[in-house]
Amino acid sequence: MLLAVLLVSKIAASGGETELMTGADATGERTHVLRDIGEGLRWIGGHAAVRTLALVILVFNVTWAAAWSVLVLWSRDRLGMSEVGFGLLTTGSAVGGIIGTALYGRIEVRFSLANIMRVCLLLEVLTHAAFALTTAGWLAIVIMVEFGAYAFVWGTVSNTVRQRAVPRRFQGRVSAVYMMCVFGGIIAGQAIGGGIAEKWGVVAPFWFAFAGAGITLVLVWRQLTSIAHAESDD
Template identity: 60%
Template structure:
């Protein structure tokens, strides 16, 4: 076996199948385009207005579809051909982006058109991402879901978090429309790559005679009736609230408490992404050697310790290693929690349960951000870290024993069905 073949086999084991490789290729490609937009989108908005309200509204226009249409998107993923749904929604994204590029090139762009385009792109992305998240359990055996999710996370970290934003800013400076043109190509290429995936054609369920509202209610009832999966959802809400509280004022904490400049603040995200790369690279080895319940307890304990350390530190030279540490354990947790959920949830409920989880993530972040701002306003920029430390510590203490059941939620599901 040649060195190149060995690298490919290590990163994309043959046992995961050719379709998995097409899915990863699509995910990495579209993540690069999305990473470009992370920088180019706000820069485009800022080029049209410096009104803080409109700038915030533009950011919300991209995020709002998850809160409004997330449950519907999950239900549709459980009603339709998931591969075709991903292709259709990504094609719709490419069309909207191509239209935005055309308008930018004519010089007729304005803030309202940008906000409308971002809302439509965000809407299509909700449906595409909801369906994409259900494809992996259809392609990979349950024992391999952890390593498969880790490989997808590598693309997210490198393309979306590290390379994409930096490239997006540079390319935007060269030409306002260029990053969106490249993103259009990336999304369109993603459609082609997804088309190569060999899933069973047709809807997940052979006969669908219910209304979408009934499907959503059925999915919520399934989650509510499965104690391990339900508890995991509550853990995600609680930890996203405590995480988002200090994160909402991270820029103020870095400038005022730690004494960083603007460039130094930007490097915090880079340190986190680099830690995430290490965590995802080691994930397969860690999952094989550490019992799942022990691994879940360890990474959540790391979160508690991280909040305490950030509350105490006043030096940027301590903040950067801490952010690296955060990225390493946080992406292990993200990969692990997703694999645990995917193993436990039946195939026909993957879309609906996944959409409820996304609402937990988004809702927790929204609530935590609001709390963080209020706490920092009243007690200073370090106070949200103390809130996060106490809140995450109490949450972990309450669910410590339940984590053993959560880690093996798939076995609980099998027993419930039997």
């Protein structure tokens, strides 16, 4: 963390970056975080592509968190995994993340951003179904590697698309709204997943995630092309 602080301190800032780092707008007036978030919400509300992307991130984090909220119980009761087995399961996502990061440059060159987004979201939907169906620990670890790979690719491509579409002066404000979608979705999803698991068992949240994410993907499938090619007017 100290090294990160040192590296960030060496970044030369000007224009929009100065505004983000000092908390002041272009006129030098101090800003307030709630006002900034409000401006971000208003900007997103008037930009269809970025608004849809924010909604996708919100819904997919709700569904993902609903399933992952019972991951420990699911791995123990459904797969019969020990503490070590659960450690291997979660390590699988890290291994997949390394693979996805290493391959991203090649993927981006060969495929359009819209198709990369479609594949990543489709894999998310199928991953929930695969976890709901599997009873083998080793297979769950393999699926988790696949999850880590596409999750890191999705994170990179969604940030790329958003940053291309959002003007520099709104980057911080819109990012704040996106973080609210991410963590707000996770909090809501965990509560939903716990309630579903208590009533219908530890596999049910994965089916809920499969259905919710699948319906969302169908609704936004065609819009992903316009989202991927949205450009900033800055």
